[in-house]
Amino acid sequence: MLLSALSRHRIADLSVAGLLCLVWGSLTAWAALRLYRLQHQVWRLHLSESRLIGYDYGRHAWTIDWVHVDRLNLTDDGLRVETLDGRHLLVPNWHADFSALGHALLDYAEHLGCPLYLNGRPFEAVDLRTLLPLPPDVAVPTDSPRQPSR
Numbered sequence: 001m002l003l004s005a006l007s008r009h010r011i012a013d014l015s016v017a018g019l020l021c022l023v024w025g026s027l028t029a030w031a032a033l034r035l036y037r038l039q040h041q042v043w044r045l046h047l048s049e050s051r052l053i054g055y056d057y058g059r060h061a062w063t064i065d066w067v068h069v070d071r072l073n074l075t076d077d078g079l080r081v082e083t084l085d086g087r088h089l090l091v092p093n094w095h096a097d098f099s100a101l102g103h104a105l106l107d108y109a110e111h112l113g114c115p116l117y118l119n120g121r122p123f124e125a126v127d128l129r130t131l132l133p134l135p136p137d138v139a140v141p142t143d144s145p146r147q148p149s150r
Helices: 002-007 011-038 098-112
Strands: 042-047 051-056 061-065 069-074 078-083 088-092 116-118
Touching (some): 042 098, 078 098
Parallel strands (some): 069 116
Antiparallel strands (some): 069 078, 078 088
């Protein structure tokens, strides 16, 4: 049956159909990946002394207790709250209130002794001269007075 269906169509028709299936499959995979990434990006965040609750774009509430938070990681994508068991929430840097949410998260984290990381490196280990294009006459403290909290 399949061979008789193939014999009625030209090779060019089959290659166009195959190309369309490949494009459709690629677009479906891209959309699924985008939806997966949006699952952990929060648009609303509630903070308290004991936990934080982030609401993602699927209107799902993610609750993380502060005792389970491993670190806050400031990346190029935004501010990630990472837990000991591998869960995370991301406040994307394009969020309208990113600055206010980021400051609030940092205040809570500092108050509760949660370490801050910058692109996966402890904040205390970051050299400002390599991070920012500073003129040589600007004094930068070489030793941070803050010690790692964990």
